[in-house]
Amino acid sequence: MLSLxxxxxxxxxxxxxxxxxxSLENGQHLSILGESGSGKSTLLKAIYxxxxxxxxxxxxxxxxxxxxxxxxxxxxxxxxxxAQDFDLMPYITVSENIGKYLSNFYPEKKQERISDLLRLxxxxxxxxxxxxxxxxxxxxxxxxxxxxxxxxxxxxxxEPFSHIxxxxxxxxxxxxxxxxxxxxxxxxxxxHDMDDALSFSDKIIVLKNGxxxxxxxxxxxxxxxDSVDVGKLFxxxxxxxxxxxxxxxxxxxxxxxxxxxxxxxxxxxIEVLKSYFKGKNYLIEAHxxxxxxxxxxxxxxxxxxxxxxxxxxxxxx
Numbered sequence: 618m619l620s621l622x623x624x625x626x627x628x629x630x631x632x633x634x635x636x637x638x639x640s641l642e643n644g645q646h647l648s649i650l651g652e653s654g655s656g657k658s659t660l661l662k663a664i665y666x667x668x669x670x671x672x673x674x675x676x677x678x679x680x681x682x683x684x685x686x687x688x689x690x691x692x693x694x695x696x697x698x699x700a701q702d703f704d705l706m707p708y709i710t711v712s713e714n715i716g717k718y719l720s721n722f723y724p725e726k727k728q729e730r731i732s733d734l735l736r737l738x739x740x741x742x743x744x745x746x747x748x749x750x751x752x753x754x755x756x757x758x759x760x761x762x763x764x765x766x767x768x769x770x771x772x773x774x775x776e777p778f779s780h781i782x783x784x785x786x787x788x789x790x791x792x793x794x795x796x797x798x799x800x801x802x803x804x805x806x807x808x809h810d811m812d813d814a815l816s817f818s819d820k821i822i823v824l825k826n827g828x829x830x831x832x833x834x835x836x837x838x839x840x841x842x843d844s845v846d847v848g849k850l851f852x853x854x855x856x857x858x859x860x861x862x863x864x865x866x867x868x869x870x871x872x873x874x875x876x877x878x879x880x881x882x883x884x885x886x887i888e889v890l891k892s893y894f895k896g897k898n899y900l901i902e903a904h905x906x907x908x909x910x911x912x913x914x915x916x917x918x919x920x921x922x923x924x925x926x927x928x929x930x931x932x933x934x
Contacts, residue, residue, distance in 0.1 A: 618640055618641065618642055618643060618676075618677075618678060619640065619641040619664070619675075619676070619677050619771065619803060619805075620639075620640040620641075620675070620676050621637055621638055621639055621640070621664070621673065621674075621675050622638050622673055622674050622675075623636050623637075623638055623672060623673040623674075624636070624637045624638070624660075624663060624670055624672070624673035624674070624675060625637075625670065625671045625672035625673055626659060626663055626668055626670055626671055627671050632827055633656050633659045633827050634656050634659055634660055634663060634827045635656075635826065635827040635828045636672075636673075636828060637660065637673075637824075637827070637828065637829055638673075638829075639822055639829065639832060641803060641805070641820065642803075643678075643770075643801065643803055644798070644801040644802070644803055645803060645804075645819040645820060646794065646797070646798070646803070646804040646805075646806070646817055646818050646819050646820075647803075647804070647805045647806070647818060647819065647820045647821070647822065648805075648806050648807075648808055648813060648814035648817075648818040648820075648821045648822075648835075649661070649805065649806065649807045649808070649821075649822055649824060650808065650809075650814055650821060650822070650823045650824070650850050651823055651824035651825060651850075652825070652850075653809075655824040655825055655826065655827070656824050656826075656827040657775075657807035657824055658700075658701070658775050658807055659827075660807070660824070661698065661773045661775055661805065661807050662698075663675065663684075664682065664696075664771075664773060664805065665682075665691075665692050665693060665696055665698040665773055666682045666683060666684055666685075666688065666691055666692050666693045666696075667684065667685070667691050667692060667698075668684050668685075669684035669685060669686050670684065677693070677695065677696075677770070677771065680693075680695075693771075695769055695770040695771065696769055696770065696771040696772075696773060697764035697765075697767065697769040697771075697772055697773070698764070698773040698775075699760055699761060699764045699772070699773065699774050699775060699777055700775050701775050701776055701779070703756050703757060703759075703760040704760070705748045705756055705759060705760055705763070706748065707747065707748045707749035708747060708748075708749060709747065709748065710744065710745050710746060710747055710748070711735070711740055711743050711744055711745070711746055711747075711748060711751070711759050712731050712735070712744045712745065714748055714759055714763055715731050715734055715735070715759065715762045715763050715766055716728075716730070716731045716766065717763065717766075718763075718766060718767055719731070719766055719767070730766065731744075731766075734762040734765055734766060735762065737762065737765070737792050737793070737796060738758040738759070738761055738762045738789065738792075738793075739758065739785065739788075739789065740755065740758050740759060740762065743755060752780075753780040754780045754781040754782060754785070756780070757777070757778070757779070757780045757781055758781065758789065761777060761789075761793060765793070765796065765797075768800055768802065769802065770802065770803060771802070771803045771804075771805065772797060772802055772803070772804045772805070773805050774804065774805070774806040774807070774808075775807045776807065776808055776809065776810075777790075777793070777806060777808075777813075778790055778810065778813070779809075779810075787812070790812070790813060790817065794817040806818075811850070811851055811852065814835060815835045815839065815851075816835075818834075818835050819834065820832065820833070820834060821833065821834070821835055821838050823838070823846070823847050823850065825846055830844060830846060830847065831843070831844060831847045839851055842870075842871040842872075845871060848871045848873075851873075852873070852874075853873070853874050853900070853911045854871055854872070854873055854874075855871070855872045855873070855874070855877075855910040855911060855912075856869045856870070856871060856872075857869070857870050857872050857885070857907070857910060858870070858907060859934055860884060861883075861884045861885040861905070861906075861907070862884070862885065862927070862928055862934050863883070863884065863927070863928070863934070864934050870934050872910075872928070872932075874900060874901075874911040874912045874913045875912075875913045876928060876929055876932045877910075877912035877913070877926045877927070877928065877929070878912070878914075878926065878927060878928075878929050879914065879924045879925065879926060880925050880926065880927040881925065882925050883925040883926060883927045885905060885925060885926045885927065886905060886906075886923065886924075886925050887903035887904065887905045887910065887912075887923065887924055887925070887926055888903060888904045888905075888921060888922070888923050889901055889902075889903050889918045889919065889920055889921065889922045889923070889924070890902045890903055890904055890909070890920065891920060892914075892917050892918050892920075894917075895913075898913050898914060898915050899913065899914050899915070899916065899917055899918070900912075900913055901913070901914050901918055903924075903926075910926075912926060
């Protein structure tokens with residue numbers, strides 16, 4: 618089990634991580650969400666042992682994670698950390714990068730391992746290409762393969778698919794996260810990508826100003842609607858007075874665009890400002906008495922046209 622207890626870290630006098638505590642069972646996958654500057658990357662570095670904590674402690678099973686003051690080479694040997702800069706060696710080949718830390722004692726097994734990882738990240742055709750000649754997305758795929766090479770007990774990913782095009786990203790993250798699950802590798806991912814968080818996490822924590830403001834399973838956090846700071850991480854979210862939605866008070870309700878639909882009449886009258894084509898439907902930006910809201914609709918709606926909205930039947934306030 619990974620456990621963090623009241624972890625505090627400051628750059629000079631500014632607290633970047635503030636009293637963070639959570640635990641994660643072996644083999645579970647955790648996503649860390651939060652706006653830029655919330656402390657996600659710093660928390661990963663602390664877990665890896667790249668930072669000396671001001672307060673608190675971090676344990677992996679019975680082993681305490683300690684920082685540079687206690688280790689000649691910072692970083693824990695049973696973890697691998699994929700930073701946003703990839704940390705690859707540009708003047709050697711893709712295969713050489715992936716196999717850099719694999720034993721040479723059994724060369725055939727080493728080559729087989731490299732070949733398996735090349736297939737996993739779809740880089741087989743680039744095996745003998747020097748890394749300096751790759752695109753950013755290709756470098757990121759090589760970096761993923763390299764941290765997987767030794768099958769660490771914990772993988773720490775910082776925006777692991779940020780440079781990879783959408784046509785390849787979905788298949789790649791399925792392959793990587795499923796591989797980690799099969800191997801029993803604990804994964805912690807700092808991400809802005811909701812597909813990483815919702816589809817592949819057992820647990821999510823949300824950071825703001827260095828502290829945890831929410832944690833739970835993906836389903837729990839998506840459905841909780843307790844905080845606009847959490848809700849807006851999953852995409853557009855509306856804050857609408859309950860009176861407009863058939864409620865009995867003016868308390869603000871968080872409502873996702875897909876939870877609203879057009880009806881013959883309601884308290885929520887809107888005027889269309891703009892329609893955004895999203896593929897399977899349109900995201901409609903509209904004005905109502907208290908401001909602007911968003912809802913989804915199957916067809917294009919003309920600007921300045923007026924409608925009434927209601928919550929879908931399966932949504933309650």
